[in-house]
Amino acid sequence: MAKSPQGPLPADPEHPKGSLKRVITSSALGQFVEWYDFVIYAYSAAILAKLFFPKEDPVAGTLFVFAGYAVGFLMRPLGGIVFGLLGDRIGRRTVLVIVIVAMGAGTMGIGLLPTYQSVGVLAPVLLVVCRMVQGFSAAGETVGSNAFVAEHAPAGKRGLYTSFTYSFSTLPSVVASLFVLLLTTGLGPETYEAWGWRIAFLIGGPMALVGLYIRSRVDESPVYEAAKAAKATAEAKHVTIEKTSVRQAVIQTLALAALSSLAFYTISGYMVSYLTTGAKLPQSQALLTNGIALLVAVTCFWLGGALSDRFGRKPILFSAIGATIVLYLPAFWLAGLGHMWSALIGQLIIAIIFGLYWGAFGITVIELFPTRNRVSGAMISYNIAYTVFGGTAPLLATWLIARTGVLVAPGIYMMVVAIIVFILVRNLPETSRSNLLHSDDRAPVSSGAAGATE
Incomplete structure (x- = not known):
């Protein structure tokens, strides 16, 4: 057993099963509400471009909307710093309550905004402000x-439980695409443009209130409480607790999150636009095939998490990175052929690869950091990567195709990023059997104490 100089580590604290179920339910539903509010902007890009920007140049309007999409991401590093530090200082649960309220307010705000025709340039300014609120809270x-x-889950099922709740961040993309499809076909183009599009944003408020209610009824993380108590004990005894370096964890999280974000926001934030404008696929077929692919990705989340519990995080992550290098470009080419079935097959390949990747990724970046700076270290690194790569994915993909004339240019970009990520994380430690209470999370314990090892 690996021991620190002060003795073995204590086992991860756990809550009763009933408490764990409430935590999983609250986190899953909270992620769904939060990310529905965030992604509905992307699925409404066409109507937002038409209503909030001058009509003289439709292409410019679309670019401006995607630029607004990217602006939301510019707030994520700031949000990551604020909420990360708060999460490590005042607790995970309190921060999760704050973010869901802020996101609901930003989303409802978009649904209530006047259009360019009504107030001129003030309309896109207000749209950007609401988008910034969304980005700040999403962090x-x-x-x-x-x-x-x-931090609530038993060690042997951390990957499965985390991947299950994490998958609910993808489901909103499915719901948003189908909801927009339902609104456009059910109300008709004229009614949808007049006021129907607002419905998709306005329901974000009530959903946020539901999430708020659920999150206010769960207990704080037992691992966080244990680390907090250990710190207080050590400070009272004037003990200096050893500090491990988190620099390597930050670099590895940045790299893993770069690939994760680029893939997620390409398939959920850009793919429908790519299929309709580049591949000339009807919008209904683009939305349908994208929704199916994202549903498959959700199930692969769970599989990836479960497999990472059984075989380790590294085999799943590295297999997915290798598959990206080999298969992503052919899959992107298939999706762009302009036929419904090729679009579906191409997206399914991408969805399976990254569903497995996300299933192992979500828990890995949590396990890399000690409890005392887990949320701040992982959240800041994660959001920087998501800003640089995820936030620019739709805009850069549109620009690459326009600049090069090559429809699969975004696929080439993804392959290059995957190769770089593989190089940066080749020495990634295996964390599936690690104790979430790292050596620098605890007060000294006697050498004879029972516990788990890292």
Whole structure:
């Protein structure tokens, strides 16, 4: 057994099963609400471009909307710093309550905004402000929820439980695409443009209130409480607790999150636009095939998490990275052929690869950091990567195709990123059997104490 100089580590604290079920339910539903509010903007890009920007140049309007999409991501590093530090200082649960309220307010705000025709340039300015609120709050959701679940879960099922709740960040993309499809076909183009599009944003408020109610009824993470108590004990005894370096964890999280974010926001934030404008696929077919692919990705989340519990995080992550290098470009080419079935097959290949990747990724970046700076370290790194790579994915993909004339240019970009990520994480430690209470999370214990090892 690996021991620290002060003795073996204590086992991860656990809550009763009933408490764990409430935590999983609250985190899953909270992630769904949070990310529905965030992604509905992307699925409404066409109507937002038409109503909030001048009509003279439709292409420019679309680019401006995607630029607004990216602006939301510019707030994520700031949100990551604020919510990350708060999560480690005042607790995971309190931060998760704050972020869901902020996201609901930003989303409802978009649904209530006047259009360009009514107030001119003030309309896109207000749209960007609401998008910034969304981006700021979104920074605290995924890492906060994943850490909350992981710190409640038994060690042998951390990957499965975390991947299950994490998958609910993808389901909103499915619901949003189908909901927009339902609104556009059910109301008709004229009614949808007049006021129907607002429905998709306005329901974000009530959903946030439901999430708020659920999250206010769960207990704080037992691992966080144990680390907090250990710190207080050590400070009272004037003990200096050893500090491990988190620099390597930060670099590895940045790299893993770069690939994760680029894939997620390509398939959920850009793919429908790519299929309709680049591949000339009817919008209904683009939305349908994208929704099916994302549903498959959700099930692969769970499989990836469960497999990472059984075989380790590294085999799943590295297999998915290798598959990206080999298969992503052919899959992207298939999706762009302009036929419904080729679009579906191409997206399914991407969804399976990254569903497995996300299933192992979500828990890995939590396990890399000690409890005392887990949320801040993982959240700041995660959100920087998601800003640089995820936030620019739709805009950069549109620009690459326009600049090169090559429809699969975004696929080439993804392959290059995957190769770089593989190089950066080749020495990734295996964390599936690790104790979430790292050596620098605890007060000294006697050498004869029973416990788990890292």
